[in-house]
Amino acid sequence: MADHNEIVKKHKKFNGVSYPVLVPNAAGLKNALATGVVEEIAVFGAASDAFSLKNVNSNVEDSLKKLLEVTKIALENNIRVRGYVSVVVGCHYQGEVKPEVVAKVAEKLLEAGCYEVSLGDTIGVGTVKTVSRMLDTVLKSVPADKLAVHFHDTYGQALANVLVSIEKGIRAADSSVAGLGGCPYAKGATGNLATEDLLYFLKGNGFETGVDLDKVVETAKWFNSAAGYDKWSRVGAAISAKKGA
Template sequence: MSERVEIVEVGPRDGLQNEARAISVTEKVRLVDALSLVGFRRIEVASFVSEKWVPQMAGSGEVLGAITRVSGVRYGALVPNMRGLEAALKAGADEVAVFASASEGFSQANINASIAESLERFRPVLARAREVGVPVRGYVSCVTDCPYDGLVAPEAVARVAGELRTMGCFEVSLGDTLGRAAPERVDAMLGAVLERVEARALAGHFHDSFGRALENVSVALGRGVRVFDASVAGLGGCPYAPGAAGNVSSESLAAFLEAAGFEHGLEIERLRAAADVAVGLWEADG
C-alpha cells in the first residue's frame, strides 16, 4: 500500500480570516459542512482571537455549535490565551491550536508580545487543555521570511518549535506565512528543526504567494513530514502579512500527492463541491 499523508483543512479559519467582507455564520457553517463530507480527519473551523483585530472570526462559537459534526473528524480552533481556550472548550472544539512566531517583528505585530512572552502565555493553556483531554497543536509563523525582520534564521525556528513541542503540543505546524520560501531555505529550516522535533510531530503550512508551495511540500516530504495544511480553493492570507496569498489549495495538494504515489484519503468529487462553495464566497466578496 502507498504511504499515507494527511491533509489538514484550514480554509474555514486561515482561509476566511482575510476576506474583505463579513462572512456570516450561515456561510461558514455551509462551508464546514461541505468539507466534513470530503474525508478530512481534521478541519480548523474557528478562531477565538479578538474580533476587533480579526473581525472575520466573529461568531466562532456559533459556528462550532451549528455545524453538522461527522464521526471521525476533529474540529479545531485557534486560541491565543486562556480566555480563548475556555471559549473554545465551551463551544465544543475537539482540538485547539496556539500560535507563536519565529521572528520578533511578526510576534509584536500579530499578538503585541515578544516570542518569549507569547510562549509563557501558552503554558497555562497547555496545562488546562491537558486537564480536560483536548489535544493542542502549535503553529510557528514566518519560518523563512518575516514582513518586518526579513530573513529568519533556521535556528530561530528550531528554538520556538522545540519549545512548543516540549510544552506539550502534539504537533508543530511550520508556516511559510508570506509564501516566499524557496525550497533550499525550507530544507535548511527543516534540518535545524529536526534536531529538536521529530518528523512525525511536524506539519508543513505553505502559502502559495509565488507558486512554490508544492515545491516546498516536496522538500518536506523528503525530510519525512507527512502532514500538511491546505485551504480549499486556495482561500487565505494573513492580516499581518501584507501581500501573502492563500495556503496551497487542498485540491492541488491532493493531486500532487496522488501523482507522487501517496494516499490522502479524500474524496475528490466532494472536495470539488466544497471548493465550489468556497469560490461562491470569493465571488460574493468581489
C-alpha cells in the same frame, strides 16, 4: 439572535474529522471551554519578534510563555493541542528568520504537550533551498512525525516546498480549499496552498490521502457561489473546465 453555543452544539460532526479552534490566549481558551464541545485547539507562536509583536503584541519569548500556559490548561481539560509556528523562513517586518529560533519554538510547544507542530511559511517566501535549510535545523531536535508544514503560495513555491518536506520524512501538510486564507499582518501574502493542488500532486506521486478530490472541487464551487467569489486553484479550475466541456 440564536445563542452562539447552541449553534456550535447543533453543528454536525463527522467521524475521523478534527475540528480545531484557533485560540490566541487564555481569554480565547476560556471562550472555547465554555462551549462544552471543543475537543481540540490550535495555539500559534512565531519565530520573529517583529511579527509576533504585530500579531499578538508580545515578542517571541513572552508569547511562548503565554502559549505554554494555554496549552497546560487545555490539556488539563482533556483538550488536544496543535501548535503552529509562523514566519519560519522569512518575515515581512524582520526579513530572514533564523532556523535556530524556529527549532526552539517548535521544541517548547512539543515539550508543553502539543501533539504536533505545524511550521508556517506565512508570507510564502520559502524556496527549496531555504526550506530545506530550516527543516534540517529543526529536525536535529524534533522528530519528523511530530511536524507538519504550512506553505502559502505567494510566489508559486508551495508544492516544491512540500516535496522537500516529504523527502525529509514529514507526512502532514496544511492546505485550504481553493487556496483561501492569508494573514492581515503579512502584507502581500496570498492564501494557503490549495487543497486541490496538493491532492493532485500527492496522488500523482503515489500518496493516498483518503480525500475525494472531486468533492473538494465541488466545495470550492459552492463557496464561490455562496460568497460571491471567483477564486479557483489551478487543479480546481482545470477539473471544473473539463466537467463543463
